Amino acid sequence: MVWLNKILAGYFLGNPVEEGRLKALEKFNLDKNSLLSKGLNEGTIEKIYQTLFAHSMGFNNQLKELVSNMSTLKLIWKVYAILLEYCS
Numbered sequence: 778m779v780w781l782n783k784i785l786a787g788y789f790l791g792n793p794v795e796e797g798r799l800k801a802l803e804k805f806n807l808d809k810n811s812l813l814s815k816g817l818n819e820g821t822i823e824k825i826y827q828t829l830f831a832h833s834m835g836f837n838n839q840l841k842e843l844v845s846n847m848s849t850l851k852l853i854w855k856v857y858a859i860l861l862e863y864c865s
Contacts, residue, residue, distance in 0.1 A: 781829060 785801030802808040812822045836857070844850050 781826060 782801045785805065800808060803811065809819070809822055812825070813819070817825075840850060840853060844853065
């Protein structure tokens with residue numbers, strides 16, 4: 778969960794997560810307490826965080842191994858973003 782806070786804070790909030798400050802997951806209501814209050818249990822929440830890591834970082838690492846051309850990588854990510862939008 779720490780990795781997710783750092784990425785979201787740096788990307789969306791423009792600053793690193795600092796101790797005692799609002800964490801990025803809280804900003805998006807995806808922190809553990811927010812998810813617990815929505816009826817999810819701790820095991821499910823942990824699986825969500827693990828899935829986010831595996832599918833984002835794992836996909837990125839796999840692409841880097843398969844494709845070296847940056848313009849091709851950008852196209853793949855653009856299509857992936859479209860597919861994610863379609864799924865939601």
